[in-house]
Amino acid sequence: MTSTPQKRLREYPNNCLSINKKNELFCDAFKKSIDYKKKSSVTQHLETEVHTSNSQKLKTVPNINFNTDEFQENFKNDLIIWLSASNVPFDKLNKMTFKSFLNNNLRPVFKIPSSATLRRSFPNLYKSKIDELKDNFSKSKVSVICDETTDSKCRYVFQIIFVKLDILKENCPKLVDTIFLDEVNYEIG
Known part of the structure; x- marks a missing residue:
């Protein structure tokens, strides 16, 4: 009976094994393809110290399919x-x-x-x-908020902020544009 990567994967569940895009049996802990044709090769690989320690590390990380x-x-x-x-x-x-x-x-x-x-x-x-x-803002009533301030480098900053006017939903203000001004008409009196 011929062996397939899928068959080996079913034989060794929960061992940090997967099938890569090349349809090979891939060890996530070792980061390499492994020989799936002989069952003894897979067993030997799973018993290596490197695989054991790396698979323990992987089990502490949430299992998300990063291959997609x-x-x-x-x-x-x-x-x-x-x-x-x-x-x-x-x-x-x-x-x-x-x-x-x-x-x-x-x-x-x-x-x-x-x-x-x-x-x-x-x-x-x-x-x-x-x-x-x-x-988000199309076909909605919008409040436009303009704010003039200075940034951490003492530059004059003009910010344009939109807020959707919808009482049924929580609306977060959205910074639409930031304009750096050369001068302003404010004087300290």
């Missing part, structure tokens, strides 16, 4: 939003300390996107967020 394209796309978009909102340049993702932090705290089979990938994805994500804002 949808999840990776969502993670990439969330990472872009987080880095942008935190004012962290995408290049920081190339630093080994940051990369090792992410790799140590995410499942090993998950691939961290490069800064170049994030830069290529940023315009599309930005456009989708703008479209979300337009959809």
Whole structure:
């Protein structure tokens, strides 16, 4: 009887094994494909010290399927939003300390996107967020709030904020635009 990766996966449940895109038996703990044709090869691999210690680490991390394209796309978009909102340049993702932090705290089979990938994805994500804002405020009554202030570098900042006027829903103010002004007409008297 010929063996398949699926059969071996059923024979060894809960052992950090999966099937990769190449239809190979893949060890999530070891980050490599393993020979599935001989049952003894799989058993030997599962008993190695490296597999045992790495699989223990994996079991402490929530079990999320990181192999799906949808999840990776969502993670990439969330990472872009987080880095942008935190004012962290995408290049920081190339630093080994940051990369090792992410790799140590995410499942090993998950691939961290490069800064170049994030830069290529940023315009599309930005456009989708703008479209979300337009959809959110279309056909609605909107309160426009204008606020003039100074930032941490003592620059004059003019902010435009929209709030949807709907008493049936909780509405969060949305910062629509920030404009840096060269001068203002306010004088200290």
